[in-house]
Amino acid sequence: MSITTLTFAGFVLLVLAVYYILPHRFQNAWLLTASYVFYLTFTWQFSAILVVMTLVNYWLARWLEQAERRKKALLWIGIGFNLAVLAFLKYAGYFVAQFTARLNSSGEPGALAILLPVGLSFTVVQAISYLVDVSRKQTQASTRPVDFALYFAYFPKLTSGPIERARTFLPLLAQPRRVDNRAIAENFTRIVVGLVRKMILANAFTALAPTSVLQDPSSSSPLALMAWLVAYAFAIYNDFAGYTSIARGVSGLIGIELSPNFEAPYFSRNFTEFWNRWHISLSNWLRDYIYLPISRALLRRNPSRGNIANLIVPPIVTMLVSALWHEAALHMLIWGLLHGIYQVVERIPSLRGPLIPVQKLPRWRQVAGALVVFVLAALAWLPFRASLPEAGRFLAALATNWPLLPSTSWMGLAGVTAMLVPALALDALQAHSGELVFLRWPRLVQAGLLAGVILAVFLVSQTYLNVPTFVYQGF
Amino acid sequence: MALSREDVKLQLRDFILKELLNNPSYPLQDDEALITGGLIDSFSLAQVGVFVETAFNVYIPDTDLTVANMDTLEQMASRVLAG
Numbered sequence: 191m192s193i194t195t196l197t198f199a200g201f202v203l204l205v206l207a208v209y210y211i212l213p214h215r216f217q218n219a220w221l222l223t224a225s226y227v228f229y230l231t232f233t234w235q236f237s238a239i240l241v242v243m244t245l246v247n248y249w250l251a252r253w254l255e256q257a258e259r260r261k262k263a264l265l266w267i268g269i270g271f272n273l274a275v276l277a278f279l280k281y282a283g284y285f286v287a288q289f290t291a292r293l294n295s296s297g298e299p300g301a302l303a304i305l306l307p308v309g310l311s312f313t314v315v316q317a318i319s320y321l322v323d324v325s326r327k328q329t330q331a332s333t334r335p336v337d338f339a340l341y342f343a344y345f346p347k348l349t350s351g352p353i354e355r356a357r358t359f360l361p362l363l364a365q366p367r368r369v370d371n372r373a374i375a376e377n378f379t380r381i382v383v384g385l386v387r388k389m390i391l392a393n394a395f396t397a398l399a400p401t402s403v404l405q406d407p408s409s410s411s412p413l414a415l416m417a418w419l420v421a422y423a424f425a426i427y428n429d430f431a432g433y434t435s436i437a438r439g440v441s442g443l444i445g446i447e448l449s450p451n452f453e454a455p456y457f458s459r460n461f462t463e464f465w466n467r468w469h470i471s472l473s474n475w476l477r478d479y480i481y482l483p484i485s486r487a488l489l490r491r492n493p494s495r496g497n498i499a500n501l502i503v504p505p506i507v508t509m510l511v512s513a514l515w516h517e518a519a520l521h522m523l524i525w526g527l528l529h530g531i532y533q534v535v536e537r538i539p540s541l542r543g544p545l546i547p548v549q550k551l552p553r554w555r556q557v558a559g560a561l562v563v564f565v566l567a568a569l570a571w572l573p574f575r576a577s578l579p580e581a582g583r584f585l586a587a588l589a590t591n592w593p594l595l596p597s598t599s600w601m602g603l604a605g606v607t608a609m610l611v612p613a614l615a616l617d618a619l620q621a622h623s624g625e626l627v628f629l630r631w632p633r634l635v636q637a638g639l640l641a642g643v644i645l646a647v648f649l650v651s652q653t654y655l656n657v658p659t660f661v662y663q664g665f
Numbered sequence: 666m667a668l669s670r671e672d673v674k675l676q677l678r679d680f681i682l683k684e685l686l687n688n689p690s691y692p693l694q695d696d697e698a699l700i701t702g703g704l705i706d707s708f709s710l711a712q713v714g715v716f717v718e719t720a721f722n723v724y725i726p727d728t729d730l731t732v733a734n735m736d737t738l739e740q741m742a743s744r745v746l747a748g
Contacts, residue, residue, distance in 0.1 A: 485711030547703025
């Protein structure tokens with residue numbers, strides 16, 4: 191069940207109608223039931239896997255908390271279990287699919303391909319952080335099975351996050367929740383903004399970045415290829431930011447606030463800022479459980495900031511882990527490696543002299559920084575999206591086809607430029623005046639805007655018969 | 666002997682100015698935003714964590730090395746004194 195369908199809207203209304211009349215002590219059980227019904231709409235096997243993961247992690251954490259000896263061994267067993275589930279269902283699936291594709295004369299993945307549960311990567315990182323936090327006594331092992339099961343299965347965040355920590359999420363489940371008119375207005379706004387991002391912006395940008403260009407980039411001019419890169423960068427951003435906005439809105443109507451995941455990332459003036467604004471919940475997870483432990487371990491050996499290992503290892507390893515989390519594939523590792531290298535290079539000036547805060551730099555340098563970050567991030571999206579041979583052919587065509595400028599490339603460029611105006615305007619508005627700026631506008635403007643959005647979403651849903659699934663649902 | 670808040674701030678300030686900012690004469694205020702103000706980056710937080718371990722024998726968990734807890738000298742001192 192996609193969260194942009196009318197079926198999902200009906201499902202949410204039914205869940206809320208029952209939820210609002212139930213006393214608090216039954217609300218979590220109702221949400222858990224609803225979450226499993228939601229997950230069952232994908233396939234029943236996903237739910238079975240989720241039940242097993244929930245039970246194992248629940249008992250492991252209880253055991254870990256009570257154990258006086260061999261805590262570390264227990265923790266590693268828990269981490270190993272979760273990684274094994276991920277490795278088997280995600281990575282083994284990938285390799286089996288490739289293997290059977292080689293066996294088939296058609297080259298298509300065969301029936302042996304292992305089913306990848308939707309949202310598995312998100313559940314696994316939540317499970318690992320929960321076990322680590324319990325072992326460090328930063329959170330207590332849950333003694334409420336329904337609440338714990340809901341932490342894993344909660345339907346607004348189940349398929350694509352945000353990644354929540356147990357120590358902040360479980361207390362929200364334990365306390366009574368109040369949804370007043372203000373909360374309804376705010377979260378309805380989030381849902382509408384999410385629909386605009388996904389249904390209007392992401393779908394349009396996706397149409398402007400067709401897969402056919404990757405298959406034969408030599409027939410496109412460099413200008414068209416650059417337009418493709420820009421379109422893809424904005425497609426993936428609005429797709430994921432749209433999902434998050436809808437998920438946060440739905441959850442807000444339940445009275446549970448989910449973490450924000452995006453803050454106008456393409457306005458970032460350096461890559462440190464970019465990773466503080468892009469997929470924030472995953473970036474924070476990687477910082478807490480990969481980057482900082484590695485950095486501290488290295489600094490204990492050699493406290494010099496200029497030490498080559500201290501400079502290179504933490505960002506590179508962190509970004510490679512991020513790449514593997516997305517997909518076990520060489521092209522994805524190249525994406526991670528590029529972002530690791532960007533961060534290493536960016537840190538070099540701080541070794542030689544005092545850092546000038548980015549907001550104190552002259553305006554032109556801030557704008558130039560944002561442009562450089564966008565161009566480099568867009569280039570890195572190429573191996574994120576395409577296989578290595580495809581990316582190689584794309585770059586070769588980009589470098590060699592000059593000065594070919596057929597009229598079609600201007601059409602593509604005009605389309606991307608036209609869509610960039612509303613996309614950048616939305617980001618600028620939210621970055622400057624807050625995520626919920628629209629609520630401060632006059633009622634008449636709000637009503638007109640809402641009517642326009644409903645009409646546009648309706649038209650788009652009629653135009654795109656097959657609305658693409660959310661990109662991050664695949665992870 | 667228990668450290669006073671001023672002692673902790675003095676040592677932290679000295680470390681930040683010399684090791685992180687490379688600028689011993691920088692007039693760092695107690696409530697000046699270090700991370701959100703762009704003066705130091707996330708790797709510097711790891712350096713602060715290791716410095717606090719060695720100088721004050723206090724271990725700050727990685728999950729506490731955040732902007733919310735460690736953005737200013739005042740906040741860092743509070744976290745160190747909390748143990």
